[in-house]
Amino acid sequence: MAILHGLTPAPVERCRVLEIACGDGANLIPMAYAIPDGEFVGFDLARMPIERGQERIRELGLKNVKLFQGDLLEVGAELGRFDYIVAHGVYAWVPEPVRDRLLGLCGELLVQDGIAFVSYNALPGSYLRVMMREMMLFGTKALDDPKERVAEGLHLLNFLKEARLQDDVYRGLLEMQLVKMEKRDPAITCHDEMTDAYHPVYFSDFVAHARRHGLQYLSDAELPAPPDPCYRSELQPALESAARGDDLRKEQLLDFLRMRMYRETLLCKTDRVVQRRFAAGHFRRLFFASRTTAVPSEAPGATAFLLPGGIRMESNHPGVTALLTCLGSAWPRALGFDELEPLVAQNGFVLDAGGAAFLIRLVIAKMIELHAWKAPVAHRVAERPKASAICRQEARAQRNATSLLHEVVSLEDPKVRALLILLDGTRDREELLAAMRAEFAGMASEEVEAGLDPALKLFQATGVLEA
Numbered sequence: 362m363a364i365l366h367g368l369t370p371a372p373v374e375r376c377r378v379l380e381i382a383c384g385d386g387a388n389l390i391p392m393a394y395a396i397p398d399g400e401f402v403g404f405d406l407a408r409m410p411i412e413r414g415q416e417r418i419r420e421l422g423l424k425n426v427k428l429f430q431g432d433l434l435e436v437g438a439e440l441g442r443f444d445y446i447v448a449h450g451v452y453a454w455v456p457e458p459v460r461d462r463l464l465g466l467c468g469e470l471l472v473q474d475g476i477a478f479v480s481y482n483a484l485p486g487s488y489l490r491v492m493m494r495e496m497m498l499f500g501t502k503a504l505d506d507p508k509e510r511v512a513e514g515l516h517l518l519n520f521l522k523e524a525r526l527q528d529d530v531y532r533g534l535l536e537m538q539l540v541k542m543e544k545r546d547p548a549i550t551c552h553d554e555m556t557d558a559y560h561p562v563y564f565s566d567f568v569a570h571a572r573r574h575g576l577q578y579l580s581d582a583e584l585p586a587p588p589d590p591c592y593r594s595e596l597q598p599a600l601e602s603a604a605r606g607d608d609l610r611k612e613q614l615l616d617f618l619r620m621r622m623y624r625e626t627l628l629c630k631t632d633r634v635v636q637r638r639f640a641a642g643h644f645r646r647l648f649f650a651s652r653t654t655a656v657p658s659e660a661p662g663a664t665a666f667l668l669p670g671g672i673r674m675e676s677n678h679p680g681v682t683a684l685l686t687c688l689g690s691a692w693p694r695a696l697g698f699d700e701l702e703p704l705v706a707q708n709g710f711v712l713d714a715g716g717a718a719f720l721i722r723l724v725i726a727k728m729i730e731l732h733a734w735k736a737p738v739a740h741r742v743a744e745r746p747k748a749s750a751i752c753r754q755e756a757r758a759q760r761n762a763t764s765l766l767h768e769v770v771s772l773e774d775p776k777v778r779a780l781l782i783l784l785d786g787t788r789d790r791e792e793l794l795a796a797m798r799a800e801f802a803g804m805a806s807e808e809v810e811a812g813l814d815p816a817l818k819l820f821q822a823t824g825v826l827e828a
């Protein structure tokens with residue numbers, strides 16, 4: 362996002378990153394593994410998660426990541442300066458002095474071109490969450506066990522919902538919140554809705570707070586997804602008139618429209634020039650990737666492109682078809698525009714202002730992704746496939762893993778998990794099969810074999826396998 366907005370952040374390959382309140386380092390440790398020449402520092406007030414993270418780091422033998430137990434009210438310049446600072450799930454859940462120091466640290470410790478990521482519960486949508494939270498807390502004051510509190514709180518909300526008539530607005534609101542909370546891990550509901558400190562903020566107040574620490578709004582971490590009101594042309598005249606030429610005021614008005622509940626905001630120093638229109642040249646500094654698969658279209662001369670979730674786009678522009686087909690077959694690798702240019706130019710796609718606007722539309726539609734670096738992922742399943750040591754370590758302890766693309770991969774199937782643990786680069790297909798047959802001795806041998814290639818392909822496609 363920083364590159365798109367015309368800034369020059371540090372190259373990912375050699376970045377220095379701080380995570381404030383990093384928990385057990387579940388975010389930081391996979392980044393440190395995937396970016397061996399980067400340097401990563403994290404701290405958290407809670408000792409036990411830090412010790413768990415330190416143990417993981419020791420086991421992995423990583424030298425470029427350090428976790429320590431500390432209070433953000435007590436740390437400062439001794440940590441050095443950082444290219445990127447992350448504070449996820451902290452700002453809106455801690456008391457005012459801690460929130461203030463959090464942004465103070467970002468202002469003090471960021472290098473001149475540095476970027477901070479801060480997530481928070483946003484208003485006005487969080488008023489609805491406050492309402493649910495207060496009812497859940499009221500019903501559960503006497504309980505100590507967090508899981509029990511969450512279960513009781515949800516039970517109360519369900520009772521309220523069921524007591525209302527069908528098609529009732531209040532019932533609908535309760536249902537909307539319940540659907541989200543019931544799908545989540547109770548630990549997350551406990552932290553997000555039921556902790557003591559709960560301070561959702563308006564975007565405009567957050568930005569004003571950041572400004573007091575020498576920071577300005579760059580963008581949010583992701584471009585809004587369709588059908589966000591910012592893309593609806595019929596709303597723009599009224600929005601522009603109410604915004605009176607002020608982009609930040611417009612963003613706040615949009616949050617009113619969105620009934621915004623949560624934000625992941627990027628900040629940079631106030632003296633940086635943030636370009637709100639994405640210039641063509643910025644795309645040359647980025648890498649492109651696409652999860653699409655090209656499929657035949659019924660429209661003459663067109664090709665359809667399908668995303669894993671089922672979203673489909675058709676194009677009859679040869680340049681776009683060439684771009685998406687090439688990226689789709691390169692996935693999960695990302696390619697620089699210089700690698701794509703000969704192919705797309707030959708098919709009539711030019712990266713001028715119009716081309717840049719079109720690329721952004723493809724990004725918003727999730728047909729292409731923009732990356733600031735090339736993750737070290739395998740393009741094919743090697744003879745002796747090697748999964749990242751992070752994934753293998755996580756597979757031993759939990760039911761999901763963090764890929765080299767820094768995405769969560771579900772490992773619910775015990776066979777998939779067992780196979781992943783075996784992928785240390787020493788076994789070929791036959792040896793993998795033998796090991797899996799030994800481990801799942803109760804299963805038909807053909808069934809074990811039938812599952813092998815799809816699972817290996819899945820690991821390759823999700824960026825679990827190393828280049």
Ligand SMILES: C[S@@+](CC[C@H](N)C(=O)[O-])C[C@H]1O[C@@H](n2cnc3c(N)ncnc32)[C@H](O)[C@@H]1O
Pocket residue numbers: 381382383384404405406407431432433434448449450451455459552
């Ligand atoms: C929801 S957790 C978020 C952890 C991690 N950032 C994540 O996204 O998984 C909030 C974290 O803030 C930490 N925290 C709260 N107050 C803190 C302080 N004053 N200094 C450092 N960490 C703090 C808590 O210990 C907790 O681990």
